[in-house]
Amino acid sequence: MHNKHSFCAYTEKIIGINIAYIVLRNTIIGDRMTGYKTYEYLWLDGYKPESSMRSKVKATDAETPPDWSFDGSSTQQAEGGSSDCLLIPVQTYSNPHGHDIVMTQVQSADHTTHPSNFRAAAEAVVSDDWWFGFEQEFFLTDPETGEPLGWENGEPRAQGDFYCGVGAGNVVGREISDAHLQACLDLGITLTGTNAEVALGQWEYQCLGKGIKAADDLWVSRYMLYKIAEEFGVGVNIHPKPKTGDWNGSGMHTNFSNEEMRSNGSESLFTSMCEKLGKVHAEGIEAYGSDNDMRLTGLHETQNIDQFSFGVSDRGASIRIPVYTVEHNWNGYLEDRRPASNADPYKILSHIVGTLNK
Numbered sequence: 001m002h003n004k005h006s007f008c009a010y011t012e013k014i015i016g017i018n019i020a021y022i023v024l025r026n027t028i029i030g031d032r033m034t035g036y037k038t039y040e041y042l043w044l045d046g047y048k049p050e051s052s053m054r055s056k057v058k059a060t061d062a063e064t065p066p067d068w069s070f071d072g073s074s075t076q077q078a079e080g081g082s083s084d085c086l087l088i089p090v091q092t093y094s095n096p097h098g099h100d101i102v103m104t105q106v107q108s109a110d111h112t113t114h115p116s117n118f119r120a121a122a123e124a125v126v127s128d129d130w131w132f133g134f135e136q137e138f139f140l141t142d143p144e145t146g147e148p149l150g151w152e153n154g155e156p157r158a159q160g161d162f163y164c165g166v167g168a169g170n171v172v173g174r175e176i177s178d179a180h181l182q183a184c185l186d187l188g189i190t191l192t193g194t195n196a197e198v199a200l201g202q203w204e205y206q207c208l209g210k211g212i213k214a215a216d217d218l219w220v221s222r223y224m225l226y227k228i229a230e231e232f233g234v235g236v237n238i239h240p241k242p243k244t245g246d247w248n249g250s251g252m253h254t255n256f257s258n259e260e261m262r263s264n265g266s267e268s269l270f271t272s273m274c275e276k277l278g279k280v281h282a283e284g285i286e287a288y289g290s291d292n293d294m295r296l297t298g299l300h301e302t303q304n305i306d307q308f309s310f311g312v313s314d315r316g317a318s319i320r321i322p323v324y325t326v327e328h329n330w331n332g333y334l335e336d337r338r339p340a341s342n343a344d345p346y347k348i349l350s351h352i353v354g355t356l357n358k
């Protein structure tokens with residue numbers, strides 16, 4: 001009895017001290033930071049053939065995230081003598097777990113569209129009538145060696161058990177995929193699913209959106225993937241063929257539709273769209289990511305990069321007409337299977353919608 005009483009008193013004392021500390025700390029922080037919010041600005045740099053992502057954090061008492069600037073000479077976006085580039089916020093994602101995320105597009109100091117900015121062109125052609133579902137594939141890697149997770153002792157056994165694999169030895173990195181899914185949903189980004197992919201250490205998530213925001217969301221989802229993997233001490237590789245040989249590459253199959261395709265479709269509508277995209281196949285490949293020739297070989301569920309084809313339910317085609325579309329009396333969507341995992345979604349939108357709007 002005595003002991004129990006002492007214990008309770010002790011606990012109450014500790015709790016009391018903690019509460020006093022929290023009140024004091026909040027008073028100090030509150031006084032110092034009244035009305036301040038923190039934003040994590042994200043932008044795409046000037047590296048080629050694909051941009052990398054950059055970010056920095058701003059604390060401000062402004063109601064909405066203001067325009068900001070950065071040193072473009074450090075990101076291959078300006079010369080040292082005149083190095084200011086501008087960050088223009090385009091989407092803000094409220095983040096319950098940290099700084100709100102601000103997707104921006106880059107302008108030159110005179111407010112013209114920067115040459116590295118492919119969003120402006122996409123925004124000019126894409127309306128919210130267009131929906132996109134990106135299937136982003138990637139490898140999780142050991143940042144020291146660059147090897148995929150699970151490959152520490154050399155090549156794993158042949159592919160077969162790893163796709164949607166269950167159990168130690170059949171799957172690695174599940175905790176990262178799950179944390180990433182939750183983080184994106186908490187930002188209001190519509191990830192509709194995740195799965196372990198065909199190669200060990202390879203994963204996929206599906207990201208759905210409307211209009212230009214679909215591409216903004218995809219970039220932010222990639223950003224969250226890199227950041228969350230960072231917390232686990234793990235790297236991310238979105239190269240389309242990190243491992244040569246009998247290993248699947250990484251793609252970003254792009255499902256798309258507009259209102260007509262969804263609710264007033266016909267076989268001739270879908271066929272004519274595929275044919276239109278086929279006529280500019282080379283331009284599409286140009287827009288769909290570098291080193292894609294290593295992945296589009298005609299093997300591993302791909303069409304050869306030099307050929308264009310389309311077909312119902314055909315995963316060896318450039319564009320697949322899903323059974324769903326046919327079974328719904330030709331109302332539905334198309335899947336362009338050509339984009340690589342490293343493709344810039346802004347360029348994909350520009351190519352698909354720019355071609356089909358003509």
Ligand code: MG
Nearest residue numbers: 135137197204
């Ligand atoms: Mg896949």
